[in-house]
Amino acid sequence: MMLLSCPWCGPRDENEFACAGTTHIVRPGPEVSDAEWGRYLFFRANPKGVHRERWRHVYGCGQWFNVARDTVTHQVLAVYRMTEPPPAVPGEGP
Amino acid sequence: MSGHRLAAPAGAFIDRSRTVEFSFNGRPYQGYEGDTLASALLANGVRLVGRSFKLHRPRGIWSAGAEEPSALVDVGSGARRTPNVRATLLPIVPGLSCVSVNCWPGVRLDLGAVNGFFAAVLPAGFYYKTFKWPDWHWYEPAIRRMAGLGVAPREPDPDHYEEVTHATDVLVVGAGLAGLASAVAAARAGARVCLLSGSAHCGGALGWRGDVEVAGLEREARALGVRILMRTVAFGVYDHNLVCALETVSEEGAADLPACVLRERLWKIRAHSVIAAQGAFERPVVFPDNDRPGVMLAHAALKYARAFAVAPGRRALLLANSDAGLALAPQLAACGIEIAAVADGRSQQVEVSAVHGARGVRGATLRAPDGSTERVHCDLILSAGGFAPAVHLHSQAGGRLRWIKDSAMFVPDGAAPGLWSVGACAGAFDRAQARAHAEGTGDALARGQPVPPPPVSGAGICPPARAVARVSGKQFVDLQNDVAAGDIALAARENYRSVEHLKRYTTTGMGTDQGKTSNINALILMGELTQRAAPEVGTTRFRPPYVPVSVGAVVGRRTGALYRPLRRLPAHEWHVGRGALFEIFGDWLRPAAYPLAGESLEAAAEREAHAVRSTAGILDGSPLGKLEVFGPDAARFLDYMYVGSMSSLAVGQARYGLLLNENGTVVDDGIVARLGAERFWVNTTTAGIERTQAAFEEWLQCEFVDFRVLVTPVTSRWANVTVAGPRAWAWLAAAGFDPALAPAAMKHMTLKDSRIEGVPLRVLRASFSGELGYEINLPALKSRWLLERLWSKAAGIGAVPYGIEALQVLRVEKGYLHIGTDTDGTTLPQDVGFARGLERKSVAFVGRRSLTRAAGRDPKRPQMVGLVPADATTVLPVGAQIADRPPPTLTQGHVTSSYRSPALGHPVALAMLADGAARTGDTVRVHHLGRSYAARVVALPFYDPKGSRLNG
Amino acid sequence: MKYSALALLRGALSGPDSWSPAWRSPEPKPEYEVIVIGAGGHGLATAYYLARNHGIRNVAVLERGWLGGGNTGRNTTIVRSNYLFPESARLYEFSLRLYESLTRELNFNIMLSQRGLILLAHSRHDLDAMSRWANAMRMNGIDAELLSRDEVAAAAPLLNLSPEARFPILGGFTQRRAGTARHDAVAWGYARAADALGVDILQNCEVRGFTRDAHGGVTGVETSRGPIRAGRIGIAAAGHSSVLARLAGFSLPVTSYALQAMVTEPTKPALDTVVLSPGTGAYVSQSDKGEMVLGASLDLFPSYAQRGSFALTQGILASTLAIFPSFSRLRLMRQWAGIVDVVHDSSPIIGPTPVPNLFINCGWGTGGFKGIPVGGWTLAHVLATGRSHELAEPFQLERFYTGRLIDEAAAAGIAH
Incomplete structure (x- = not known):
């Protein structure tokens, strides 16, 4: 069970949070092709390593925030607010 | 009788002044307080304790700890029966009653032992090669009965369990010398320290040797405020240094237990640093018939003698394949166990070529390198093959292992993330060095300084295990699962050579002891057979739990009513008073109906629905989801969220909306009302409130981050009392409601704030029944007051309370869809009659782009239709499939909701039907479990198509 | 060698050496007609059906660790075909029917227990x-x-x-007819049967990259045991599908x-x-x-x-x-x-990828074990013929563009 640091509430057990998957996905406009829309909806890098993802402190303040986390070791490399620019973290591929 | 009690001063753990009566396999025995079942049985001369898993061979007590593979018993009876308890860990208590596992009719005469005669045709994996004809099912029941160990209880557990969370700077697992030393050092350096002692005594193996050093350390640890948890075993290391440990609170099997006791306690400890100090297990020697009762790990024998004053035998043959094993001879002799012979196996000069005595050791034959043999008379064979450090937690935490060839052991290869090993489990067997390193580790972790590397010495020369050549008799590697050296050889021959294949094919290490004494020997033997060193065969990653833990303890209080607790209406008691029949709907306990005496649920629902259509009814809609949405961009935001434009609502107006996800699927519906220029009231479905709120927040916080909008969940703040029926207003008026709420003054789908006796009301004219309807929202704790106030006027109106079931009847008559009943996770808005709404709306909304993909434009999509059974009497079964022919054939749709309509006098149903909108007037066939019905497709709604009843 | 009660008796009399290895541990050849990446149930079944159904025996199965060491050996061993949609029902029913005859087909008791x-x-x-x-x-x-x-x-x-x-x-x-089967036996049974038909199972052989031709099509793989050429390559790597797809330059709708x-x-x-x-x-x-x-x-x-x-x-x-x-x-x-x-709709993907000559079988999510026989059967079909098997046609990557998802979990409200 991971320990995540909510930017508002501090470190809390993983089961207070919900993960909604990859973050920083750019939402295309309605004019794009079906293929591009499908890629936006479903296709993910799914990295084995650093993953930028979106969490919500559901059983807490209810706020969403971003996490950079290693999907193999589960080490949390960065936590930052939705509106903050993504900080660089070690181990992230191109 | 070979096992017997030794005279004082032996027996550090027992209190000879207190005898304890217990029974084993139906026979009464006596022991002393402080005895384990194993020590007490040995003291009583009992050697045959259990039967093995596959071959049902007679087995005795093999160890003195958690690694015990053989001496398993079922404790207690009835609801408190606990299967597969290790006799070596079970304290005896007055009235304890236990039986051997896996034997029938008994442990002495076990019919399953017939397997032993067929052992040769039952090698590892035999079941993969046979039982194919005629069919596995032909053999499976018998094999299942032969397998298994103890007997599972059949009644709910009467005892309970609790969970404690704890945070600490340094957690030390294991209270031997190294663990104590590191805990004291860390505490001296100012850290908060928690120390876990697996047993009821600190000091580990030194504890029962009466070592003054450990006693002093324990005193100092307590003085420094180290939190010491006794009888608490860490069983798992999880992400970010969460260590889970199990504390034994109540004694198993005591006769005088109250009806419910706190049995075990789960500790969830979040530690900044973890120090593993769990010591090492003794590695057994492999030789023929090394499973006979009377064969035992050598250090276990010493522990029985010193700690429990029990000699497991009178005359022992010591097989010492290690320096430490050799050193045991004088210690055992000093305890009064005669050493018949010592076979120094370090150079493999002398081997045991045979063990005599089938149900208990009577002697052994030793064979010299020149082939000469010597028979030794003994009743005890002690096996000292070296040590296997307990690297389990290190491995669980992600640490790597390295192989020490001289000592034939795996030790931690550096620290694991967040976890450092000290003492024997780090491979540090030199006492002085291990203590110094443990202190250095505790001190460094407390101060945040680099941790010194462990002085890995190994345990001297301990040659790896080898199978004895040219002998008969099985040479066991894994006792519980009856895996012998020959099985390893078979696996090697058949190319199941990797550690994973070896384990799975032979089942080595897959028993309740999880291979604590067998895994290393199996790897070594496989390595020898395939000309590889043990590490090349591989090690598996250790998995939690380190020792088996009760399911109940992991679950803690999450049982019974506290397992996903139900929510009750704020006016629950009022409904009880009305005779409500409660049912669980999602997380809520709600009235399904209010049956009269002898009335069925269906009949009650039809009666209540009829009353709503003819007079009035009252429904507690409090669980309905409620959100308030504020801000300058609230209108624009809600336009994005719903199919249905909300920005065009005037203040006081309300509109229906469908909520889609980005894939275009209908996920919820609701009513949005405008409270002010920048303020909206949103009703969601009961089940949909959490996903709606989560979606709102995700879009606001993650995508439309420049929108100035706040979303406040108010579901539990506001109760909802819904009054519906042609006399609804008359009823409200009689109860003193403001005339401004009268139908003439307030249109359908409008909202007004009002008051009654100072209580604020938020009244929405809306209807899920098709009748004149008021949804009255008010402070939750006032709902009972309002219900009583209305109820006091009900008789004059002829009004009734109605439940969810009547509500369903009413809404189906009107053809209103119910999310999750008529829709599922594949439904698009065009499937439920919103094709035109989509075209009309000019602005973007979530999910819109997905609706125009090929799948959304498919004319064969299912569409919601009405069905009326042709015979006008049959209620079509929900879930029945629509198709031209009986199954198997391609389905065209299915029935989603179906009731007898009291208003129409015949049954009606909603269905999803392929291209349904174009099929009005068709007759279709509806199939349910081998029966078939005709039904006519009709336009919706069934009842009051003009909607004239909405205004009363 | 045929497994039977008689063989066990013979083994009892003459010792372990009377048994032959269940499969060889061959050295990689420089080139194969088909390479399958992943020696779990799906990959091994693919190789077996390539040899058995299509006569393609010059096949290698590449495995990073040990055969059957991934999800095949880590599941709850349930087999069933209780699906709502006709597309899924046909796929999983075909699989269950193959399971029903698998013990005799492979001469390896997979202990199919149709306990319901x-x-x-x-x-x-x-x-x-x-x-x-x-x-x-x-x-x-x-x-x-x-x-x-x-x-x-x-x-x-x-x-x-x-x-x-x-x-x-x-x-x-x-x-x-639903029930359980012995998971290891399924992997081992397919491995043994494929090996007997000439398939090379290359364990401890990690794929580190793909070699490509001028048109972008794959021509082989770089592995921890050296380069290996192949005419066609199939991926059957479950949770690691995305890692391999990335090596080949595309992404998947997989998490x-x-x-x-x-x-x-x-x-x-x-x-x-x-x-x-x-x-x-x-x-x-x-x-x-x-x-x-x-x-x-x-x-x-x-x-x-x-x-x-x-x-x-x-x-x-x-x-x-x-x-x-x-x-x-x-x-x-x-x-x-x-x-x-x-994947979003909890249904598999079995067919071509955007990369020529590279095919994939993935997306089984929590239910891959029950799909092993049909997953192998249909991936073998597309590898052998270049055309998707009829059963697999609805289960293509294209559905994520057209929206024609086969979302059993959403329809049933129950995770499969």
């Missing part, structure tokens, strides 16, 4: 949903029966049958999650069927050895760690006790996780 699978209805809504489900299965020509509460009680008497239970049991529905499973200590028979409670998420069967095998939902965040969160372990066990309260005093013996490849 019961889904519990905890509410009237559940009963309705199960009525739809059972009727849809019958439409698809698959056995399904609705069960009364008493019938459920008779089949699994240790269930919590109290009407006061938080999740009361009102009835259920069953597929009697990898840890799926936990666990077993208790063994006891004498106490549960003779498979029980799934969609309301609580509990998924329980008893192995032939006597362990209670417990599964449930995914860990809730992407992961490549074969561990699983303790929070979810607690949830799984709480759900188990909600329906089997007497299991409280059983002890949890082993807990682990597999890395599963989850």
